[in-house]
Amino acid sequence: MRSKKKSPARVVVISIDGVPYSFLQARIAAGELPNLKKLLDHGSLHRMNSVQPCVSSVAWASYMTGKNPGKHNIFGFIEKKSGTLETFVPTSVNLTSPTIWEIMSRAGKKVCVINVPGTFPPRPVNGMMIGCFLGTRLESIAYPQKVGAELKILGYKIDARAALARENLDRFITECNQVLAKRAKVLLHYLAQAPWDFFQCHIMETDRLNHFLWEQVEKNDLRYTRAFAEFYQRVDALIGAVTRQIKPETELIILSDHGFCAIKKEIYLNRYLVETGLLKFKTASPRYLRDMHAEALAYSLIPGRVFINLRGREPQGTVAPERYEWAREKVSTTLLSLRDTDGAPIIREVVKRENIFHGASLAAAADLLAIPHDGYDLKGDVTKAVLGEKTALAGMHTFDDALFYIRRPQVKLGKNKFWIGDVAPTILQLMHLPIPADMDGVALEV
């Protein structure tokens, strides 16, 4: 479906990480976010599905490619090296599909992209790209590299320090506000100064604050509710400033990648696999996955990704290929019987990889994905001696409560459930660019 506008649109995207649709609706209705309320008068806000596993690196990879993880090759923030039990941090280097801004660049469009998760190291574009929090230094965070020097002058901060939240929440909130202020400065600077047909700035601090304050805010803890509300009002003010700076005919999209809920417990799946006899380690106090015993049947990587110890694939694999399906059934059944101390079920569903992913990277996906009930945050730590616990983390991601706003009153959602992979073809359509045939997402009728 082609855009009804005659000329190709310029597009601005403001992505607000981890802001739930339901939360934003409630805050707008309460009159706390006046700029967003004004935008609703001229556009439409929709609930959107994320992607499984529901983590930012995977969701934004699906956003920027319009594809499922089986095609773009990003399955989590931690991955294991092929044929080993050593882990590494996947980055843009491991993303195997072209992004929408690379497609735009090839079509001669100018792009300016700031801080979208999964964009470090920045891949070359026709324009500029400031990478995400996976980068460590301003010198290497941007393409072209000279932008890094400009960022230093502008006082840009890559990310707030999450470790600080575990020491002192008040100082962490202050730091999130400081990082947001610097991000806003850089956003408004390049929005005005850089040549662009497509502009995107990503606000990461929303996710950071939600991770450490969500439960307190849900419980109306007065020590934090005001600071939390004020932070979101600053985000709203920034969106207002962007709206005033762009022309009315410029397309404006605001979206998040997942919802949020309070954490009841963090659950250490590898501990559960040990307790049920499905995972063994060579030592009583394992520190790494490589301490795994060859007799193990399965092990897990965060979040809820379970690998069968398959012979021929795993370095110490002992499960024969002909017993692969048996092993998957055994592990699925065991995971589904996992209960909290009060008897509440922890795992909502266990899915086989081929039922949710497809594409050339399917073989790299975990054999099973355990999807928890909201409130149970699945971890892959091998050092824990307990099955579950509460830590400083207060919020976790949810799948079906991401948001999508477009400054157009009429949007027709497709027959299938709207998911984050539909955004890439929608943007390309707005810019009158061809949509690659291998995209899984479907453009909205706007």
Added chain:
Amino acid sequence: MTFTPRACTIWFTGLFGNGKSMVIETLVPALNARGCKSEILDDEVVRVDMNWDLVLSPRQRAVPLQQVALICLQSPASGKFAVFSAGSFNATPDETRVVCDIERDSPHECAQKILLKLAQLECFAPHWRRDRRAYSDDEEEMVTQRLEALGYA
């Protein structure tokens, strides 16, 4: 973007005339059909090409084979399959896995077993090097700690 197929070295060892070349004749077209580049290295050909005197002692004969073996071990990194036929030479590298038995299986069965093993090793799809790195060890440690603080690692 560079796609690097995951390749490996396929060794055929056994006495002269036991059917190694017949398996290779079946296998190589099947590899080509799957878009896999391959290089056949035959120890006899290597000897002739290098003008080696057939009266060399077994110890002397082993030298070029070791050199060929080294080349073979480097070949997977270049994305190319090395198909190595090596007469009675039995000194395959430690990590070699026995996939078929030329004495027992027909050439077709041998080729099928090898192809099956390669499929299990994810050799046939364009294989993105999933563990290519963007960091030094120190930087990766720093990023991992940040991710741990966020509960992402």
